[in-house]
Amino acid sequence: MIKASRAFVCVRPLTYESKEEAEFLISLFKGREGTLENTVFGLLDSDGKTALSRIARTPKMIYGGSGKEEIAKLAEAMKKAAGKGKEEPRELPLVVDLRRALNVAACDGLPLAVLSGDDDQKLADLVWSDAFVGRFTVVKVSKEEKLDAIKGADAGAALLVVAPGAYGLDGTVLSQARDAAGFRDALESALKKFEPIEKDPGRHIQEGRRAGVEWKTEIPDSDPGPVKGPKRP
Amino acid sequence: MTTLLLLALSLQDAGGVQWYATWEQARAEAKRLDRPIMLFSAAPHCHGVSGLW
Numbered sequence A: 001m002i003k004a005s006r007a008f009v010c011v012r013p014l015t016y017e018s019k020e021e022a023e024f025l026i027s028l029f030k031g032r033e034g035t036l037e038n039t040v041f042g043l044l045d046s047d048g049k050t051a052l053s054r055i056a057r058t059p060k061m062i063y064g065g066s067g068k069e070e071i072a073k074l075a076e077a078m079k080k081a082a083g084k085g086k087e088e089p090r091e092l093p094l095v096v097d098l099r100r101a102l103n104v105a106a107c108d109g110l111p112l113a114v115l116s117g118d119d120d121q122k123l124a125d126l127v128w129s130d131a132f133v134g135r136f137t138v139v140k141v142s143k144e145e146k147l148d149a150i151k152g153a154d155a156g157a158a159l160l161v162v163a164p165g166a167y168g169l170d171g172t173v174l175s176q177a178r179d180a181a182g183f184r185d186a187l188e189s190a191l192k193k194f195e196p197i198e199k200d201p202g203r204h205i206q207e208g209r210r211a212g213v214e215w216k217t218e219i220p221d222s223d224p225g226p227v228k229g230p231k232r233p
Numbered sequence B: 001m002t003t004l005l006l007l008a009l010s011l012q013d014a015g016g017v018q019w020y021a022t023w024e025q026a027r028a029e030a031k032r033l034d035r036p037i038m039l040f041s042a043a044p045h046c047h048g049v050s051g052l053w
Helices: A019-028 A059-063 A068-081 A098-108 A120-127 A180-193 A201-210 B002-007 B023-033
Strands: A009-011 A040-044 A112-116 A137-141 A159-164 A171-177 B037-041
Touching: A009 B023, A019 A040, A019 B037, A040 A059, A040 A068, A059 A068, A098 A112, A098 A137, A098 A159, A112 A120, A120 A137, A120 A180, A159 A180, A171 A180, B023 B037
Parallel strands: A009 B037, A112 A137
Antiparallel strands: A040 B037, A112 A159, A159 A171
16 A cells, blocks of 8 residues: 555645645535544545545545455555656655644654755655655744754754654654755664654553643544444433 | 554555645645545544544
8 A cells, every 4th residue: 555655645634733624624524423523535636626436534434344454455446546647856745833743743653854944855855765755754844943842953953853752742853964965864864763652542542641631623623433332221 | 543553654664655744735746746646634633632643
């Protein structure tokens, strides 16, 4: 499926983090109570409008299967839908801001590349290269941005590569580069040092709550929660 | 969410899925590159606790 994904533009909008995106997502798929649920999945054509698959909450709801079988079925569907596409340099795939980027990196268990300055395409060419594709979350910050949440950050660095904390609220620098000439070494060095935090979901939630971790969404979370069984008499 | 965890899986040597994070950028890239789109929105928190899809 990962190989099949290279022929696509893969987008993961953050649910409940943008009013405009929420309106778009709910136009694609209304959930059980007519609201936006926390996941929406589908394949669309390059016009961003024509559906190449049904739209549902997950690939499983469209293709069936479970676990790795679900992913295999999705890969098969993607191979059938993939066209040729243009071989041109891709843009840097940016999370909208540092706060959300740290969280996304923590969720994915990936290091976060924090770019400051204007060397977007140089970093993009590396991020999309075979050596690094799919191995980093990426965000761009202004030179004025406060990096208090990142331990060990050099404010003058053009690139920081950061290990996110477990809850995505902070991070620690793995490597950094003063200019674009050092980007490749910084990415390679970070990958060698990075150790993803293994998480048990139940414990993560329990300990997070105990620690007072509470993620503030941009718009209210309207997911109705797990499907409830029939009420007992 | 099993699917998301699997999609987030980064194989040691191959790397994982490279996600765009905004619909606006993804839509523009898909048009520019004439490539289909895989869309999978997700909330980066579970029961209000961040760091988990």
